[in-house]
Amino acid sequence: xxxxxxxxxxxxxxxxxxxxxxxxxxxxxxxxxxxxxxxxxxxxxxxxxxxxxxxxxxxxxxxxxxxxxxxxxxxxxxxxxxxxxxxxxxxxxxxxxxxxxxxxxxxxxxxxxxxxxxxxxxxxxxxxxxxxxxxxxxxxxxxxxxxxxxxxxxxxxxxxxxxxxxxxxxxxxxxxxxxxxxxxxxxxxxxxxxxxxxxxxxxxxxxxxxxxxxxxxxxxxxxxxxxxxxxxxxxxxxxxxxxxxxxxxxxxxxxxxxxxxxxxxxxxxxxxxxxxxxxxxxxxxxxxxxxxxxxxxxxxxxxxxxxxxxxxxxxxxxxxxxxxxxx
Amino acid sequence: xxxxxxxxxxxxxxxxxxxxxxxxxxxxxxxxxxxxxxxxxxxxxxxxxxxxxxxxxxxxxxxxxxxxxxxxxxxxxxxxxxxxxxxxxxxxxxxxxxxxxxxxxxxxxxxxxxxxxxxxxxxxxxxxxxxxxxxxxxxxxxxxxxxxxxxxxxxxxxxxxxxxxxxxxxxxxxxxxxxxxxxxxxxxxxxxxxxxxxxxxxxxxxxxxxxxxxxxxxxxxxxxxxxxxxxxxxxxxxxxxxxxxxxxxxxxxxxxxxxxxxxxxxxxxxxxxxxxxxxxxxxxxxxxxxxxxxxxxxxxxxxxxxxxxxxxxxxxxxxxxxxxxxx
DNA sequence: AACATTTACGTAAATACTGATATAAGGAAC
DNA sequence: GTTCCTTATATCAGTATTTACGTAAATGTT
Numbered sequence: 001x002x003x004x005x006x007x008x009x010x011x012x013x014x015x016x017x018x019x020x021x022x023x024x025x026x027x028x029x030x031x032x033x034x035x036x037x038x039x040x041x042x043x044x045x046x047x048x049x050x051x052x053x054x055x056x057x058x059x060x061x062x063x064x065x066x067x068x069x070x071x072x073x074x075x076x077x078x079x080x081x082x083x084x085x086x087x088x089x090x091x092x093x094x095x096x097x098x099x100x101x102x103x104x105x106x107x108x109x110x111x112x113x114x115x116x117x118x119x120x121x122x123x124x125x126x127x128x129x130x131x132x133x134x135x136x137x138x139x140x141x142x143x144x145x146x147x148x149x150x151x152x153x154x155x156x157x158x159x160x161x162x163x164x165x166x167x168x169x170x171x172x173x174x175x176x177x178x179x180x181x182x183x184x185x186x187x188x189x190x191x192x193x194x195x196x197x198x199x200x201x202x203x204x205x206x207x208x209x210x211x212x213x214x215x216x217x218x219x220x221x222x223x224x225x226x227x228x229x230x231x232x233x234x235x236x237x238x239x240x241x242x243x244x245x246x247x248x249x250x251x252x253x254x255x256x257x258x259x260x261x262x263x264x265x266x267x268x269x270x271x272x273x274x275x276x277x278x279x280x281x282x283x284x285x286x287x288x289x290x291x292x293x294x295x296x297x298x299x300x301x302x303x304x305x306x307x308x309x310x311x312x313x314x315x316x317x318x319x320x321x322x323x324x325x326x327x
Numbered sequence: 328x329x330x331x332x333x334x335x336x337x338x339x340x341x342x343x344x345x346x347x348x349x350x351x352x353x354x355x356x357x358x359x360x361x362x363x364x365x366x367x368x369x370x371x372x373x374x375x376x377x378x379x380x381x382x383x384x385x386x387x388x389x390x391x392x393x394x395x396x397x398x399x400x401x402x403x404x405x406x407x408x409x410x411x412x413x414x415x416x417x418x419x420x421x422x423x424x425x426x427x428x429x430x431x432x433x434x435x436x437x438x439x440x441x442x443x444x445x446x447x448x449x450x451x452x453x454x455x456x457x458x459x460x461x462x463x464x465x466x467x468x469x470x471x472x473x474x475x476x477x478x479x480x481x482x483x484x485x486x487x488x489x490x491x492x493x494x495x496x497x498x499x500x501x502x503x504x505x506x507x508x509x510x511x512x513x514x515x516x517x518x519x520x521x522x523x524x525x526x527x528x529x530x531x532x533x534x535x536x537x538x539x540x541x542x543x544x545x546x547x548x549x550x551x552x553x554x555x556x557x558x559x560x561x562x563x564x565x566x567x568x569x570x571x572x573x574x575x576x577x578x579x580x581x582x583x584x585x586x587x588x589x590x591x592x593x594x595x596x597x598x599x600x601x602x603x604x605x606x607x608x609x610x611x612x613x614x615x616x617x618x619x620x621x622x623x624x625x626x627x628x629x630x631x632x633x634x635x636x637x638x639x640x641x642x643x644x645x646x647x648x649x650x651x652x653x654x
Numbered sequence: 655a656a657c658a659t660t661t662a663c664g665t666a667a668a669t670a671c672t673g674a675t676a677t678a679a680g681g682a683a684c
Numbered sequence: 685g686t687t688c689c690t691t692a693t694a695t696c697a698g699t700a701t702t703t704a705c706g707t708a709a710a711t712g713t714t
Contacts, residue, residue: 012448016373017466020394022345023701024473033480036486037579043670046343060692067347069672074694076670096679096692097632115493119486121339123478126485130474133465134569137457139344145458146351151450152358158453159363159446166442221436252364312372350671368699389664399701401664423662423709 029120036116039083040109048085052110056101058091085109116277150181161222163253167263172205172216179225180205180216183245190248191282192309197243201243205230213270214239217262219246219255226250229259231266239267241277244286260293264316266315275316287312294318356447363426363443366410367436374403375412375429379437383428385418412436490548490580496589499532499543506552507532507543510572517575518609519636528570532557539565540597543590546573546582553577556586557595566594568604571613583616591620602643607636615640621645 026042033040046066051057054065059077077100080086085106091097100125102110127256128135172180181202188194194202201208209216212233219227227246231239246255267275277295279286295314353369360367373393381392386404390397404427407413412433418424429437441631455462499507508529515521521529528535536543539560547555554573558566568590573582596603604622606613622641 012444012451013373014463014466015349015356015369016393016450017463017470018345018349018352021466021470021473022342022349025342025345028478028482032482032486035479035483042342046340047410058543058692059490059694066343070693071673071695072671094680094692098693103526114549115489116486117339118489119484122485123482124339124341126481127469127472127476127478130476131465131469133460133468135465135469136344138339138343138350138462138465141460142454142458142462143344143348145454146348149454149457151355151454152362154453155355155359155450156362156448158449159359159443162442162445162449195420202575222441385662386664396702397663398665398703402700420711421662425663 002128002144014203022111025075032116032120038113038116040113041079043076044080044085047073048080048106048110051086051100056089056099058097058099080106118214160254164258166221167226167253167255167258168220169258170218170220172210172218174206176216176218176225176228177205178241179218180228180230183228183247184243186247187245191280195307195309197306201230208232215263215266216243217259217266219259221250221253221255227255229263231263237272238274239270239272239276241275251285256289260289264293267316278307278310278315279312279314281312291315359443360446365436365440365443367440368406370403371407371412374400374427375407375433375437378413378427379429379434383416383426385424385426387424389427407433452533464631487581491585493548494553494582494585495547496585497545497547499537499545501533503543503545503552504532506545507555507557507570510552510555510574511570513574514572518607522634522636524633528557535559542590542593543570544593546586548577548580548582554586556581556590558590558597564599565601566597566603568601568602578612583613587616587620594643604641605634605637606639606641608639617641 030042050065063073087103214232216230229244298315357369377392388401415428541559543557556571625642
C-alpha cells in the first residue's frame with residue numbers, strides 16, 4: 001500500500017490545515033495585543049464587539065451570535081466584567097436573563113483598539129492580495145455551502161458508496177471452504193445451533209452444493225472474505241438460497257445486499273424459474289432484505305422440516321412488489 | 328461611534344471564522360467515524376498517517392511533522408498504543424528517542440478506513456465545487472504567504488502607522504491650560520519635583536510662553552489630550568523647547584516624536600536661527616529622541632541654573648547628523 | 655576527563671473550550 | 685391556581701491542547 005504524506009492528502013487534511021491556520025492567527029493576534037501594550041485578549045474580541053454592536057444581549061443571545069457555547073460565554077463575560085469592560089443587569093421583563101452591555105470604560109477601550117484593529121485588517125488584506133485570493137470571501141462562501149448542506153449526511157452517503165465499490169463478489173474455490181464454514185458457523189452459533197444438515201453442507205460444500213448444479217459466492221472486502229451465500233439446485237429450474245452470512249464486524253456495509261443481488265443474478269443466468277428460501281423471523285435484517293428484493297412469504301412445505309430453526313418460507317416474485325430494492 | 332456587527336467586520340473576524348470552520352469540520356468528521364462504526368478519532372488521523380508514510384518517527388519528529396506540541400503527540404500516541412495501532416521501540420542509536428511505527432493491526436485499520444476517507448474527500452471536493460472555490464488550494468496559498476512573511480511584525484508596523492495617523496497636533500487654547508499643567512506635573516513629580524519656575528510657567532502659560540512670542544502644542548489621540556510641548560522665545564530668533572510631556576499610558580506610540588517634529592516645524596516657520604533645550608540624562612528616551620532629530624550636547628550656559636534638574640544642554644544642528652529621524 | 659550545553663521526552667499546571675446536569679424563572683394548559 | 689413544559693443560566697466534569705519545567709542522554713568544549 002502506497003501511503004501519502006500529510007501534505008499530499010489534500011482535501012482529507014483540510015481539517016488539519018484549518019486547525020493550523022486558526023492556531024496561527026489566534027496566537028499572532030494575541031502577540032500583537034501584547035506587543036501593543038493593550039490589555040486585551042483574542043477571546044474577548046467577538047463578545048465585546050457583538051455587545052457594542054447590539055447594545056445589550058443576554059448570555060444565550062451572545063453565545064449564538066458569536067458561535068460559542070453558553071458556558072464559554074459565561075466564562076469570558078466573567079473576565080470582561082472583572083476588567084470593567086462590560087456590565088451586567090437583570091432583565092426587568094425576565095428575571096432569568098442577565099443582560100450584558102459595554103461600559104464607558106469598554107467603549108473607551110474599543111476606541112483605543114480601533115487603530116490596532118485597523119492595522120490588523122490592513123495587514124490581513126495585504127496578505128490576501130499577496131496570496132492572490134480573497135480568503136475571507138472564499139471561506140464565507142464555503143461556510144454558506146456548509147450551512148445549506150448536510151455535511152455529515154453527504155459524507156456518510158459517499159462513504160457507503162466507496163465501501164460498496166470496495167466489495168468484490170467472487171466464485172467458490174476450494175481454498176475458501178474453511179471461510180464458508182466459519183462464516184456460517186458464526187451466525188448459527190450466535191442465534192441457533194449447527195444442525196446435522198448444516199454440518200453436512202458446510203463440511204463438504206463441493207459435493208452438496210457445487211456438484212448438484214448450485215453455486216457458492218463470496219464477498220471480499222480489503223482482501224478479506226467477509227461474507228458468503230449459496231444457491232442449491234433442488235430440482236431442474238428450482239433453486240434455494242441458503243447459507244447466507246456476513247461476518248459481524250462488516251455488517252451494515254451493504255455486503256448482504258450485494259451477495260443477494262449476485263445470487264439472484266446467478267439464478268437468472270441459470271434460467272431458473274423458481275427461487276425460494278427458508279429463514280427465521282429472528283433474523284429481521286435478513287428478512288427485510290429478502291422482502292425488499294421481492295421475496296414474499298409462502299406456506300411451509302408439507303412434510304418434515306429441513307431445519308429446525310426455519311419458521312418463515314419465502315419465494316422470489318419480483319413482479320408483484322413495488323419496492324425499490326436499492327432504497 | 329458606529330459599531331459593526333461580527334459578520335460585517337470582515338478580515339478582522341477572520342480568526343473567528345477560521346475557528347468556527349475548524350470546529351465544524353472536526354466535529355463532522357468525528358461524527359462520520361462514529362456513524363461508520365470505525366474505532367477511530369479525528370486526532371489520530373495526522374499521527375498515524377504520518378507514521379504510515381514515513382515508516383517510523385520519534386515523538387519530536389512526529390510533532391513537527393503534524394504541527395502539534397510534543398506533549399500533545401505523547402498523549403495521542405498513548406491512545407494509539409493502547410488501541411494497538413502503533414508500537415514503540417527505543418532508538419538503538421539514541422536512548423532518549425522513542426521510535427513509533429504502525430503495527431499490522433494499524434495497517435489493517437488504515438486499509439479499512441480508506442473507503443471512509445475516500446468518501447470524506449469526495450464530499451469535500453463536492454462542497455468546494457459548490458462553493459465555487461478550491462478552498463484547499465486557497466488556504467495552501469495563504470499559508471505559504473504566512474510562511475514567507477512576518478505576520479506579527481507586519482501587523483505591528485501597520486498598527487503603529489494607524490495609531491500615528493490617529494494623533495492630531497493642535498495649538499494652544501485657553502481650555503487646555505489645565506491639561507498643560509497636569510501633563511507636566513505628571514513627569515515632574517515622577518522623576519523630580521515641581522520647581523518654582525515650573526510652577527510659574529505651568530500656572531500662567533499665556534503670559535509666560537504665548538505672549539512673549541512662543542507657542543504651546545498638544546497631541547490629541549482619540550479625543551484625549553495625551554501630550555504637549557512648548558517653544559519659548561528667549562531672544563529674537565532664539566528659542567527653547569521645554570515642557571515636553573506625554574502621559575504614561577500613551578507612551579511608546581510615537582507621540583513624543585510627533586510633538587518634537589511639530590515644534591521644530593513651528594520653529595522653522597518663525598524663521599528662528601537657534602533652538603536649544605535643557606534636560607536630564609535620566610530621561611533617556613527623550614534624550615535619544617532629541618539626538619535622533621539632530622540635537623547635540625553643548626556646554627552648560629554661564630551663570631545660575633534655570634532648573635535644578637538640568638544636567639544636559641542641547642542645540643539643534645540637524646545638518647551635522649546623519650541620523651534618519653524616522654527610523 | 656570534567657563540565658556545560660543541547661536535545662528528547664515526560665509530567666504538571668494552565669487554558670479554553672464542550673456537554674451534561676441542576677436550578678430557577680416564565681409561560682401554557684387544564 | 686396547580687401542574688407541566690420550556691427557557692436562561694450556572695456549575696461541574698471531561699477533553700484537547702499549550703506552556704513551563706524537570707530529567708536524562710547525547711554532544712560539544714576546555
